[in-house]
Amino acid sequence: MLTHLLSRALARRFAASAHYSTSPIFASATASFHRQSLFFSSSSSSQIPDGTVVQHLENEDVLNQRPFSSEPSTSTISIDRSGLCNPPEHSHEPSSDTELIKHLKGIIKFRGGPISIAEYMEEVLTNPKAGFYINRDVFGAEGDFITSPEVSQMFGEMVGVWAMCLWEQMGRPEKVNLVELGPGRGTLMADLLRGASKLKNFTNSLHVHFVECSPALQKLQHTTLKCSDEDNKADGVEKSSVSTLAGTPVSWHPTLEQVPSGLPTIIIAHEFYDALPVHQFQRASRGWSEKMVDVAEDSTFKFVLSPQPTPAALYLMKRCKWSSSEEIAKLNQIEICPKAMELTQTIAEKISSDGGGALIIDYGLNGVVSDSLQAIRKHKFVNILDNPGSADLSAYVDFPSIRHAAEEVSGNVAVYGPMTQSQFLGSLGINFRVEALLENCTDEQAESLRTGYWRLVGEGEAPFWEGPDEEAPIGMGTRYMAMAIVNKKHGTPVPFL
Numbered sequence: 001m002l003t004h005l006l007s008r009a010l011a012r013r014f015a016a017s018a019h020y021s022t023s024p025i026f027a028s029a030t031a032s033f034h035r036q037s038l039f040f041s042s043s044s045s046s047q048i049p050d051g052t053v054v055q056h057l058e059n060e061d062v063l064n065q066r067p068f069s070s071e072p073s074t075s076t077i078s079i080d081r082s083g084l085c086n087p088p089e090h091s092h093e094p095s096s097d098t099e100l101i102k103h104l105k106g107i108i109k110f111r112g113g114p115i116s117i118a119e120y121m122e123e124v125l126t127n128p129k130a131g132f133y134i135n136r137d138v139f140g141a142e143g144d145f146i147t148s149p150e151v152s153q154m155f156g157e158m159v160g161v162w163a164m165c166l167w168e169q170m171g172r173p174e175k176v177n178l179v180e181l182g183p184g185r186g187t188l189m190a191d192l193l194r195g196a197s198k199l200k201n202f203t204n205s206l207h208v209h210f211v212e213c214s215p216a217l218q219k220l221q222h223t224t225l226k227c228s229d230e231d232n233k234a235d236g237v238e239k240s241s242v243s244t245l246a247g248t249p250v251s252w253h254p255t256l257e258q259v260p261s262g263l264p265t266i267i268i269a270h271e272f273y274d275a276l277p278v279h280q281f282q283r284a285s286r287g288w289s290e291k292m293v294d295v296a297e298d299s300t301f302k303f304v305l306s307p308q309p310t311p312a313a314l315y316l317m318k319r320c321k322w323s324s325s326e327e328i329a330k331l332n333q334i335e336i337c338p339k340a341m342e343l344t345q346t347i348a349e350k351i352s353s354d355g356g357g358a359l360i361i362d363y364g365l366n367g368v369v370s371d372s373l374q375a376i377r378k379h380k381f382v383n384i385l386d387n388p389g390s391a392d393l394s395a396y397v398d399f400p401s402i403r404h405a406a407e408e409v410s411g412n413v414a415v416y417g418p419m420t421q422s423q424f425l426g427s428l429g430i431n432f433r434v435e436a437l438l439e440n441c442t443d444e445q446a447e448s449l450r451t452g453y454w455r456l457v458g459e460g461e462a463p464f465w466e467g468p469d470e471e472a473p474i475g476m477g478t479r480y481m482a483m484a485i486v487n488k489k490h491g492t493p494v495p496f497l
C-alpha cells in the first residue's frame with residue numbers, strides 16, 4: 001500500500017502543507033544545533049555522549065556572586081540603609097521585562113537563590129497569568145509548532161480505533177469516562193468522535209473529560225467539539241456542555257485528580273507528558289548537581305549548578321535505580337520528570353480501581369534521557385532562557401520511568417510498549433484508512449493526505465518530495481512512541497498483542 005501511495009504521490013508536487021515541515025519534533029539536525037545554544041558562563045567544556053559540546057559550570061564562583069551566600073555566617077547582622085537615600089540610578093529606568101520575566105526574577109530574588117529548571121519550565125508554560133499555553137492558540141502554521149492531530153484527521157481516528165477496541169475488551173460498559181490530558185485545540189477528540197459516531201453504543205457510553213489548564217484553549221476545544229451548553233439544574237446555575245459531533249457530554253478540569261471516579265476510564269495523553277517540567281542534573285566533581293536558573297549580572301537568565309543537594313535528588317536516585325549502572329555511567333547529564341512519575345501513578349491508581357486503560361503517545365526515549373529540553377518559537381529552535389513565555393518548552397519522555405512508576409503503584413495494571421508510532425498506527429489500520437480517503441477526494445486533499453500520512457508514519461524526509469528541500473515533510477513515525485497502561489482484567493490491548 002505504501003508503495004502504491006508513494007508512486008501515485010511521485011506524480012505530484014507537495015507544496016500544499018509546507019508549513020508542517022518546521023515542526024519541532026521533526027528537526028533532529030536542528031535539535032543538536034539547539035543543544036549547543038545552552039550558554040553557561042563557565043570555564044570548562046566537554047563532550048557529552050550525543051556529541052554535543054557543552055560548557056560545564058564547574059566554577060561555583062558564579063553561584064557565589066549571589067547577594068546572599070548559603071554559607072552559615074558567624075558575623076553580626078548589620079543593615080546597610082545608605083541605599084534608601086541614594087537609590088541606584090538604574091532603579092528608575094523603565095524595565096522592558098514582561099510580566100512573566102518580572103515574576104520569575106521575583107521568585108529568584110525572594111528565594112535568595114536560583115530556581116530549578118522544572119520550576120522555571122512550569123512557570124513559563126502554565127503560569128496562570130502569562131504562561132505560554134494560557135492565553136492563546138499556539139498550534140499550527142500561524143502558531144509555534146504543529147502536532148499529529150493537526151497534521152491529519154487520521155491520527156484522531158486511529159486513536160479512536162484503539163479506544164473502541166479497549167471498550168470492547170472492557171465488556172462494552174454502558175458508561176465510560178473518556179479523559180484527554182492536554183487536548184490542545186481539541187482536534188484529536190473531534191476526529192475520534194466523528195470517526196466513531198457510527199458505533200452508537202460506544203459514543204453513547206462516553207462522557208468526555210478534558211484536563212486543560214488554559215482558559216483560551218478550553219474555549220477553542222468547546223468550539224472544535226461543536227459544544228452546546230445546557231442548563232443542568234432547574235435554577236440554571238450549573239451548565240454542562242454536549243458535543244454535537246456525537247451527542248457526548250463534555251466537562252473540563254484543571255487536573256486529572258478532579259475527574260470524577262467510579263466509572264471505567266479511558267485516558268489519552270498525546271504530547272502531554274513532554275510539557276511536564278523536568279529537572280536536569282549534571283555530573284560535577286562533587287557528584288550529581290542540579291542545574292538551576294539564576295539571574296545574571298546583566299539581568300538576563302543564566303544556568304548555574306546548585307552547590308548543595310536539592311529535593312529532586314531523591315527522584316534522581318529513584319530513576320538511577322531503575323536503570324543499569326552501565327547506562328548511567330555513560331551520561332554526564334540526566335533529565336528526570338517527577339511530575340511524569342506522579343501523573344503516571346495517578347493514572348495507574350485510577351485504572352486499577354475503576355477499570356480501563358491509558359494511551360500515552362509522545363516523543364521520547366526507551367531509556368534514560370540526558371539532555372533534551374528544547375524551546376520552540378514560531379517553528380524555530382531558540383534558547384531556553386530567551387524571553388520566557390514566548391516559546392514552547394518541551395522535553396523527551398522517559399518511557400521506562402513511566403513503566404516503573406505504574407508498576408510500582410499497582411499490581412492490577414500492566415504496561416505495554418513503547419512501540420513506535422509507525423507500528424502503532426500501522427497495526428491499527430492507517431494504511432486502509434488513507435486508501436479509503438484517497439478514493440474520494442480532490443487533488444489538493446490527496447496531496448495533504450499523502451504528506452500527512454508520511455509525517456505520521458514515515459521516518460526522515462519523504463522520498464517522494466519534489467519541492468524545496470527545506471519544506472520536505474519529515475516523518476515522525478519512529479521519533480514518537482506509544483505506550484499503554486491497562487487494567488489486567490481486560491487482557492492485552494490492541495495492538496500490543
Ligand SMILES: C[S@@+](CC[C@H](N)C(=O)[O-])C[C@H]1O[C@@H](n2cnc3c(N)ncnc32)[C@H](O)[C@@H]1O
Pocket residue numbers: 125126133139147148149150181182183184185211212213214217254270271272275276
Ligand atoms: C503540547 S500541547 C499538546 C496538545 C494536543 N494534545 C495535541 O497533540 O495537539 C500540551 C497541552 O497540554 C496542556 N497542558 C500543559 N501543561 C498542563 C498542565 N500542567 N495541566 C493541564 N494542561 C496542561 C496545554 O495547554 C496543551 O493543551
